[in-house]
Amino acid sequence: MTTVHERVDTFHDNDQKPVGYGRMLRKEDPRFVRGRGRFVDDVRLPGMLHLAILRSPVAHARILSIDTSAAEASPGVKAVVTGAMLAEQGLAWMPTLSNDVQAVLATDKVRFQGQEVAFVVAEDGYAARDALELIDVEYDVLDPVVDARRALEPDAPVIRDDLEGKTDNHCFDWETGDEAATAAVFARADVVVSQDLVYPRVHPAPMETCGAVADFDPVDGKLRLWSTTQAPHAHRTLYALVAGIPEHKIQVISPDIGGGFGNKVPIYPGYVCAIVASIVTGKPVKWMEDRSENLISTGFARDYIMRGEIAATRDGRILAIRTNVLADHGAFNGTAAPVKYPAGFFGVFTGSYDIEAAYCKMTAVFTNKAPGGVAYACSFRITEAVYLVERIVDCLADELGMDPAELRLKNFIRPEQFPYTTKTGWVYDSGDYEPTMRLAMEMAGYADLRREQQEKRARGELMGIGIAFFTEAVGAGPRKNMDILGLGMADGCELRVHPTGKAVVRLSVQSQGQGHETTFAQIIAEEIGIPPDDIDVVHGDTDNTPFGLGTYGSRSTPVSGAAAALVARKVRDKARIIASGMLEVSVADLEWDKGSFRVKGDPGKSVTIQDIAMRAHGAGDLPEGVEGGLEAQICYNPSNLTYPHGAYICVVDIDPGTAQVKVRRFIAVDDCGTRINPMIIEGQVHGGLADGVGMALMEMIAFDEDGNCLGASLMDYLIPTALEVPDWETGFTVTPSPHHPIGAKGVGESATVGSPPAIVNAIVDALEPFGVRHADMPLTPSRVWDAMRGNARPPI
Amino acid sequence: MQVTMTVNDVEVTREIEGRLLLVHFLRDVLGLTGTHSGCDTSNCGTCVVWLDGEPVKSCTVLAAMAGGHEVRTVEGLAKGAELDPVQQGFMQCHGLQCGFCTPGMMMTARALLNRNPDPSEEEIREAISGQICRCTGYATIVRSVRWAAVHEANAAAAVTETTESPEAGEIDNAGQPAGSVA
Numbered sequence: 006m007t008t009v010h011e012r013v014d015t016f017h018d019n020d021q022k023p024v025g026y027g028r029m030l031r032k033e034d035p036r037f038v039r040g041r042g043r044f045v046d047d048v049r050l051p052g053m054l055h056l057a058i059l060r061s062p063v064a065h066a067r068i069l070s071i072d073t074s075a076a077e078a079s080p081g082v083k084a085v086v087t088g089a090m091l092a093e094q095g096l097a098w099m100p101t102l103s104n105d106v107q108a109v110l111a112t113d114k115v116r117f118q119g120q121e122v123a124f125v126v127a128e129d130g131y132a133a134r135d136a137l138e139l140i141d142v143e144y145d146v147l148d149p150v151v152d153a154r155r156a157l158e159p160d161a162p163v164i165r166d167d168l169e170g171k172t173d174n175h176c177f178d179w180e181t182g183d184e185a186a187t188a189a190v191f192a193r194a195d196v197v198v199s200q201d202l203v204y205p206r207v208h209p210a211p212m213e214t215c216g217a218v219a220d221f222d223p224v225d226g227k228l229r230l231w232s233t234t235q236a237p238h239a240h241r242t243l244y245a246l247v248a249g250i251p252e253h254k255i256q257v258i259s260p261d262i263g264g265g266f267g268n269k270v271p272i273y274p275g276y277v278c279a280i281v282a283s284i285v286t287g288k289p290v291k292w293m294e295d296r297s298e299n300l301i302s303t304g305f306a307r308d309y310i311m312r313g314e315i316a317a318t319r320d321g322r323i324l325a326i327r328t329n330v331l332a333d334h335g336a337f338n339g340t341a342a343p344v345k346y347p348a349g350f351f352g353v354f355t356g357s358y359d360i361e362a363a364y365c366k367m368t369a370v371f372t373n374k375a376p377g378g379v380a381y382a383c384s385f386r387i388t389e390a391v392y393l394v395e396r397i398v399d400c401l402a403d404e405l406g407m408d409p410a411e412l413r414l415k416n417f418i419r420p421e422q423f424p425y426t427t428k429t430g431w432v433y434d435s436g437d438y439e440p441t442m443r444l445a446m447e448m449a450g451y452a453d454l455r456r457e458q459q460e461k462r463a464r465g466e467l468m469g470i471g472i473a474f475f476t477e478a479v480g481a482g483p484r485k486n487m488d489i490l491g492l493g494m495a496d497g498c499e500l501r502v503h504p505t506g507k508a509v510v511r512l513s514v515q516s517q518g519q520g521h522e523t524t525f526a527q528i529i530a531e532e533i534g535i536p537p538d539d540i541d542v543v544h545g546d547t548d549n550t551p552f553g554l555g556t557y558g559s560r561s562t563p564v565s566g567a568a569a570a571l572v573a574r575k576v577r578d579k580a581r582i583i584a585s586g587m588l589e590v591s592v593a594d595l596e597w598d599k600g601s602f603r604v605k606g607d608p609g610k611s612v613t614i615q616d617i618a619m620r621a622h623g624a625g626d627l628p629e630g631v632e633g634g635l636e637a638q639i640c641y642n643p644s645n646l647t648y649p650h651g652a653y654i655c656v657v658d659i660d661p662g663t664a665q666v667k668v669r670r671f672i673a674v675d676d677c678g679t680r681i682n683p684m685i686i687e688g689q690v691h692g693g694l695a696d697g698v699g700m701a702l703m704e705m706i707a708f709d710e711d712g713n714c715l716g717a718s719l720m721d722y723l724i725p726t727a728l729e730v731p732d733w734e735t736g737f738t739v740t741p742s743p744h745h746p747i748g749a750k751g752v753g754e755s756a757t758v759g760s761p762p763a764i765v766n767a768i769v770d771a772l773e774p775f776g777v778r779h780a781d782m783p784l785t786p787s788r789v790w791d792a793m794r795g796n797a798r799p800p801i
Numbered sequence: 802m803q804v805t806m807t808v809n810d811v812e813v814t815r816e817i818e819g820r821l822l823l824v825h826f827l828r829d830v831l832g833l834t835g836t837h838s839g840c841d842t843s844n845c846g847t848c849v850v851w852l853d854g855e856p857v858k859s860c861t862v863l864a865a866m867a868g869g870h871e872v873r874t875v876e877g878l879a880k881g882a883e884l885d886p887v888q889q890g891f892m893q894c895h896g897l898q899c900g901f902c903t904p905g906m907m908m909t910a911r912a913l914l915n916r917n918p919d920p921s922e923e924e925i926r927e928a929i930s931g932q933i934c935r936c937t938g939y940a941t942i943v944r945s946v947r948w949a950a951v952h953e954a955n956a957a958a959a960v961t962e963t964t965e966s967p968e969a970g971e972i973d974n975a976g977q978p979a980g981s982v983a
Contacts, residue, residue, distance in 0.1 A: 037900030040835015040875035263901030518899025691938030
């Protein structure tokens with residue numbers, strides 16, 4: 006398990022390197038640059054109607070009455086549907102991905118501002134919106150629960166009185182690690198540092214919002230649903246369970262998706278409304294939410310209120326980490342995570358360090374806010390885990406007066422310790438952390454930066470250097486303990502080689518911009534020697550792809566990528582047998598030369614994979630027992646997650662007069678094992694780093710005391726533009742995953758996970774002259790200004 | 802009401818409601834779905850098209866206001882089968898991922914290059930600052946626009962000097978394959 010600096014194959018035209026890994030330009034791009042993508046809102050069907058949703062203006066209220074008569078009489082309106090009408094069909098509530106239930110349309114009361122109350126179906130979108138204005142709802146407003154810290158107070162209003170016997174706002178408790186052993190280590194430690202940290206509620210806000218086109222055919226009973234889903238197969242199964250339509254009569258089509266970022270994993274009420282509307286009207290129905298609806302009602306991210314504690318020796322040996330978490334889950338527990346992991350993979354909060362003990366205790370509560378929690382490239386709560394450990398390690402460095410880079414280097418898990426079992430039970434597959442860290446420091450010119458900082462401090466200028474070193478856990482997951490509502494987290498793959506040697510590969514995962522149509526062709530090409538341009542990648546259509554759990558948690562490469570490599574090897578094994586017949590030698594006498602089999606010792610005798618494909622489909626005998634055709638399919642059950650890692654260094658400058666933070670440099674060194682396409686990885690990293698700048702400096706879904714959402718449009722929910730981000734500096738090391746067929750680990754979420762603590766660490770470092778040890782995100786100018794004046798306050 | 806405008810060099814006349822937004826006219830009436838809609842507050846710029854050669858957010862223009870004017874959308878960016886250098890640049894420099902912001906970004910970039918054929922990185926960032934991309938982190942978009950600028954400058958030089966054209970690819974990505982500095 007050595008870390009090497011890989012030679013990068015760079016080529017500008019795809020035909021320069023027809024096979025395998027390297028910087029291949031994307032097969033997706035030609036349609037997108039011509040405006041020929043096929044997104045859900047581009048779908049137009051004959052007779053298609055449009056659906057718009059009426060939403061609650063208040064956070065918590067009993068519904069006394071709904072009068073739809075004026076809306077029904079409005080021009081162009083075909084149907085107006087309320088929760089009471091859905092309840093008659095048993096469809097007013099639906100299951101969430103966390104075994105809770107969520108109202109499709111509110112029946113008894115509303116539980117968050119923006120909740121779905123009724124919908125209108127009309128001939129066009131404008132008419133549907135007009136009619137929404139004419140629906141009269143009478144509310145009896147109740148006190149809302151806004152602050153999660155007060156949700157469990159005895160007099161707190163009970164939000165979930167729909168659940169039988171529910172008398173409080175408790176959602177769940179969870180713990181991991183060894184409480185007693187951790188307490189013992191803390192009791193004998195030289196140094197104990199504790200710090201309260203808030204990871205505020207943010208939102209993935211993909212540029213394309215959520216939407217669907219439902220087309221139910223009453224004659225053959227088949228439902229076709231185009232929708233913005235990252236997990237089309239899982240959605241199909243859930244629709245079958247909820248709506249009672251059999252699975253073989255449901256076709257979910259996830260076409261081009263304009264970014265997902267975890268926002269498009271859950272099933273939203275709008276999808277169900279569109280299906281109901283199509284069944285009711287007998288016409289195709291389109292629902293496309295607007296930005297405000299997306300921000301106010303669909304899956305949020307984070308919202309963890311954490312206390313971090315770290316125990317160490319005086320010379321900087323980290324002994325134990327302990328944390329207590331209060332998780333705000335909103336009004337319904339809609340967290341998208343494997344069933345046995347209600348806090349996702351937060352258990353990796355011990356990070357990249359070899360410690361003696363760890364313990365986490367968590368309580369999750371209901372509040373009058375939209376459901377969600379797991380989204381926005383969090384890898385199932387690893388954003389929160391990495392933020393916790395990387396902030397508390399910096400607090401320790403501050404306490405010890407140690408350089409934060411030195412403290413990390415001193416405590417890294419060493420390469421010979423892998424596979425390494427953490428004190429919370431996670432088995433890290435591989436890692437060589439020090440070279441990654443050293444490379445980042447070298448790229449940054451770390452020693453020079455520290456000198457520059459000293460000089461600037463002497464002049465009263467505010468410059469900060471922040472480090473984050475993270476270990477990710479991606480590729481859920483082994484079916485023995487990971488499932489989504491009973492569906493094991495495996496992925497299928499099917500490869501079919503046509504007679505002329507062209508191929509089609511069908512995936513169960515669903516790209517939302519990550520370049521699967523390119524990189525999966527590269528995996529197949531590497532394994533079977535067919536040029537990637539001759540391989541079509543099909544995904545997102547449940548009628549035409551094998552079953553699997555979709556794309557989130559950076560799981561495509563670890564799970565589906567493994568499936569692709571193995572299905573190609575299966576086809577290659579068959580090709581070898583056919584080749585032995587064609588060359589009239591035994592299988593053992595053949596050697597593979599990426600694209601052809603040749604006879605050992607006689608390289609003049611060979612057949613290409615294209616020759617073999619034609620033979621497999623053509624006339625003439627095949628070796629005994631071999632069926633015609635050249636195809637295979639598999640379902641891959643991963644044995645473990647993959648654990649990519651990275652070293653990030655951020656340099657910020659803060660204007661002492663305005664408290665404006667400028668991210669001047671950002672150095673990101675990632676190690677995701679074998680690199681399939683360096684160009685695509687670089688793009689994934691860039692995007693995640695911009696997420697980090699957004700979360701650290703600008704983004705937050707806030708609420709006032711009445712439960713009004715204060716971040717429900719792009720006027721207030723600020724996302725970085727090209728002016729707020731620097732030109733990123735990226736590097737890499739390569740430590741393959743030993744259990745993965747091609748040694749590749751996931752990477753898509755690494756930068757979103759790793760960058761926020763690096764930026765916050767840099768800002769806190771810059772504010773050292775003011776005695777600041779911590780300040781919570783988002784570090785807007787006003788919040789930095791407050792911190793400089795000793796008034797750093799949590800954002801919620 | 803009736804509106805007549807020129808869209809991608811073709812004159813179109815349609816009966817519309819006065820309140821119809823230009824973005825919906827292009828997408829829903831004309832079927833030009835390359836132009837997207839990503840927000841409701843005029844911030845995101847996924848709907849950028851040209852009105853008489855200038856980039857505008859078509860979600861913030863009434864279709865009626867475009868009457869008598871020339872509109873150009875992403876579908877009218879290529880010259881026949883030949884892609885505009887901006888389109889080529891986005892492909893060469895990985896300036897797009899999900900592709901949702903791409904049409905608007907490219908329309909703004911083309912307009913920038915039309916008035917400033919050699920923009921600096923800062924000028925490019927300023928030009929696209931009314932537009933949001935969630936996938937790329939912007940750096941490769943900046944490189945894509947620079948690629949187009951350099952490519953066009955080289956092509957122009959090749960025409961005027963009738964000497965051998967320098968390889969645009971040599972400047973591609975500013976020599977930036979994602980690699981270590983080691």
